[in-house]
Structure formats: C-alpha cells, structure tokens
Amino acid sequence: MPSAEDDFISRYFAPIAGEGGLKLKDDAALIAPPAGCELVVTTDGVSQGRHFLDDAPASIARKALRVNLSDLAAKGADPLGFVLTLALPASWDASTRDAFMRPFAQGLGEDAAAYGCSLLGGDTMAIDGPLTLSITAFGAVGKGCMVRRTGAQPGDLLVVSGTIGDAALGLKLRRAIEGDQRGATKLLGLSDEHRAFLLDAYLHPRPRNVLARALRDHAHGAMDISDGFIGDFAKMLEASGVGGVIDATAAPLSAAGQAAVALDPALQRTAVTGGDDYEIAAACSVQAWPALAKLGEQAGVPLTVIGRVGQPGESIMVEPAAFASLLSSGSYSHF
Template identity: 40%
Template sequence: MTSPKTARADTGKPLGEFGRIDRYFRPLASGFPGARGLADDAAVFGVPPDQELVVTTDAMVAGVHFFPDDAPGDIAAKLLRTNLSDLAAMGAAPYAYTLVTALPKTVGEDWLAGFAAGLGEDQARFGIALAGGDSVSTSGPITLSVTAFGLVPKGGAVPRWGGRPGDRVYVTGSIGDAALGLRIAYGTLEVADDSARAALLGRLRRPDPRTTLGPRLVGLATGCLDVSDGLVADLGHLCEESGCAAVLESRRVPLSNAARSVIGDDPVRFAMALTGGDDYELLFTAAEDAAPALAALSAETGVPVTAIGHLLDGPAGEVTVTDARGRVLDLPTRGWDHF
C-alpha cells in the first residue's frame, strides 16, 4: 500500500488505486494509530505482554460466497463478520483487520461507497478499525479477503481440540436460519410469510458473530469453533480434534421462530437446518459444572446458550444425532465442503 498523495498527482486519473484508497479506505483506518494513515509500507502495533494475538483470514468470491448483485453493504458485513466469528470462536476480542480487494473494472464508485459504508458501520458496531490492505484489479469476479486480529489472554485461546468425554455441548443463538435463507435466495424454498422470509435472508446476509460472548468463554469452554460448515459437521470437527465422539439431541437444537415456522413437521427441512452452514454461532463444550456460569453469562450478554448434547468416549469425530424419542436420526449429509 503506497501513499496516495504523490501518486494521484502523477497519474492524473480521477480515482485510480490511490484515489480510491484515499476516499474510501483511509477514513476507515483513522481510528487505529498502527495503520499509520495507510501512508506507510505496513501497519505497526504492539501486543500487551499478558495477551496474545489471534489471526484469522477469510476470503469471499462473487458467485461462490455471495451473489454478485447482493448489496455491497451486506457483502462488507458478511466479510467482516465471518472473520470476527473466527476470532470469537478462539475467545478473542476484535482488535483490527486488513483488507484485500480484487475488483473488476466494472465496479464503480457507488459499489465502493456502499461497501465502505458497510465496513464503517460494522467497525463501529464491533469496535475495530482498518489497519492496512491492498487493492488490485481483476478480470474475474469481485474477490475479497480480510485478515482479522484479535486479542486473547496469554494461553487462553479456546482450541477446537479441548473437548473431553462427559463435557456438555452448547450452541449459541439459533441454528439453520442461514441454510434456509440460502434456499430462499436460490429460489428453491418458497416462504409465503414475509417476515419469516426477511428474517432468514437477514441471517444469511448479516450473521451475528458472538464477539461479546466469545471472549467470556476463556477458562470456561473446553473446546470451541464457529458453525460454518453445518452444525453436525462442525461438531464432528470438534470431536475429531478432541479425540472423542458426541451425541447431538436434535430436539434440543435451538430454532428461531422463523425457522420453526418454515420447517414445521418437514424432516427434510429440519435436516437442512442441522446440516446447513453459515450460521456463525459458537459451538462449544464445557464441563458439566460450568452450567450455572454459562446460564449467568447468557443472561448477562443476552446471547442464548443452549445445551444440545454431550461428548463421550468413542471413535474420534463420530456424531450420533438422536430424534425426540432418542432414536438415531439418519441424515442425508453431515455438512458441506465450501471448496
């Protein structure tokens, strides 16, 4: 990233790389001294000696991770929030991020203005700032990536692999909204109720990363990840890394009112909710005696926390899903592979 001032004078073009950085991205970096005004070769910042830096990267491509005609503010929010969700899953508090945009020449000022506004809103909402980045052009689709930085007490990061047999399995918020929303967006699911439809699409487009609750899980959760591949698949990941098995009681899985109304008694739609991705809720494990502390934390933060099963000795990664009567529920798939 190079200085805009000189270069803009050089090129004479109204808004090349430097001009776009100057107008749309520099204001986003003003709250973070380490960004050095985006005027240096790199950002510089320290990490307090009692803390560690948590670093995650997520990329999104138009036509793969979002629809090319999605509102740019929604795209910005999803890009940032998927990264913040990864931080939350580690128990880290948001700190800063860098941004790479690869944009086709057809992307104009309106799109950029909407995109930057979306980033700005979420920066204020989640208390982070832009630290640096790069802007390049591409002959392909809009391609975006964010590297997000968070802080966690030294040694406190919550790993995927800390689950132990006997631990309870918890999930925040509600599950399946984004998967149903995706079918609505694709046109393969008809939902007559406008408010349910809007709620499900909203969850798909603007997931709600658990940035307040996540850092509070340090020292409380034994293992944690965020639900991005689907609840069953992600529980499988946690179990595989933790070297144990799990029982997931499907009747306990929290559903939003919108999801409940759309699913009704349809087992296929219920399976969609259990195995669909992109919920960005936290899926974590904790010792049984942590239940009161978790209930208090849920009440304090206003984030629902629901026990949905437990870990047990068994083949690493094996997840048994049971129905309302405790019988094994046969699911067509466990999750999806984004690639």
C-alpha cells in the same frame, strides 16, 4: 504524484482506517497487543456467485468482516483490527467502481467501529473474474487462554449459542423468490416478518463476540459454526480425539425457523446442515454449564445443550436415528 491506486485508497479506505493503519501511508500496519496477551489470527475469503449473490455492497462488506469476527469470538479473543484484500472485476469502469465502493466502505467502516475492529490496511487489485475479497482479522487473548477446537473433554456438555438454520433457510427463501430451482417454494408461504428475518440472517451474520470472555472462563473447547451445525460439532469432537452424541432435534430454531419447518418438515435437515450460522459450538463441563448459561443470558445470547462428549476411541453419533446419515453430509464443502 499519487497513483490511481493511491487515490482509490485515500478516497475509500483511509477515512475508515484505525490508528494502527498509520493513515494507510506505509507499507505495513503496526499492532501493539495488550500486555500479557497473545495474537489470534484468522482469515476468510469470499467471492461473488459462491459465497454471496448480487447483494448490496454494504451487506457484502459487513458479512466479510463478521465471519472473521465470529472466528475470533470462538477463540475467546477480543478484536484488534483487520486487513482487507479486495479484487474488483477489471470490467468495471470508474462509475461502477464508485457506485459499489461508496456504500461498501461505509458499511465496512460502520461495522469496524461497532465491533471495535479497525481497518489496518490491505491490498487492492483488478482481476479478470468475479468480485472477490479476503479479510485477515487479529485478536488478543491472555497468554495460554485461547479456547481451542481441540479442547473438548470426556463428559463435557456440547453447547450451541443462538439459533440454528436461519441463514440456510434464508438462502433457500431467496432462491425461491428469484425462481431458482434450488430454492424451497413452500417458504414463500411464511409471514412477511418471518421472511424478512430469514433473509436478513443470510445477509448479516451476528458474530457472538459478547461471549468471548464467557468462553475463556468456562469452555474447554469451541469453534464457530460456519459449515453446518452437525458437521462442525463433529469436527470439534474429531479434533479433540473423542467421541460424542449430537442431538439434531435439540438444535434451537428461531420462531421463523420453526415456522419454516412447520411448512416443510424436510427443511429441518437444511437447518442442521446448511451452514452460515456463525454461532458458537462449545464444550464445557457439567459444573461450568450454569455459569456459562447465565453469562449467555446476560449477554442476550441464549445457550442450549445439544449433546455430550464421549470417550477417546468412541464413535461420533447423531441422534435420533433418522438423522444419523447426516453425519457424512452435515457440513458444507469449500471444494
């Protein structure tokens, strides 16, 4: 006789599981990497109140999957599938669980299909705590072709995809709307269009998986920007054992981001340190830059040069001088 957990899985997750999930009737999934490829594995966990607020269930599902897809993109890997660990508050009754799970599973399934990263399985449980979930995603990349964080080379250009700061500004705006003192009330003066853009950027990151091949072919090093523009570029330089210069004012801002900074110039610091961008930080040679930039343009994701890699033993610097202090606080801390 099926258990309550078996019924839960068959109702919400079996309909969106991929072939490797074996209809979620086994104790494990089965992955067959493409010939000549290696597996890339990444995992991220999120919990309510710390990584997301009282958001729509579908938005929670999409963000949880997309932050993992962003890690795969930065490694030049193509998605294969993912497993989900879902811990629901024990205080939820059956009606509350169903009201959450129906849109959650729908949003998760739609994103899994859109990004070609199918559900393979996972685990579910009830906990005496907030809603918490963790996704482990699997990708494939040709042997020896993974783009490592440690690969930046002296003389390389530092390059970023998309725009920076939208999610952090969106969180500031949301808090202002809700009357939270951590918000930025000047953002309430933005146009409806710009407000909607920033709020959506916080809820729904856009992983740059369309750049995976371009990174494999033209980047020496890369990582995704999740903890802050300045801090994550500094992490890549440090991991690569080199110095470098990061130009904070070169960080590309969206039209909404520019409008926010025009209302309150102090918000430029929020933009370059706030995190949740899920853009790509990359290092490529001067010679490879034109090809990489062209591929980004063709993919609809503009790339911008924001600095240069220095030599081993040199310092990591942030310019201009007014932003230099952000190097020590330019990254979100999980602890």
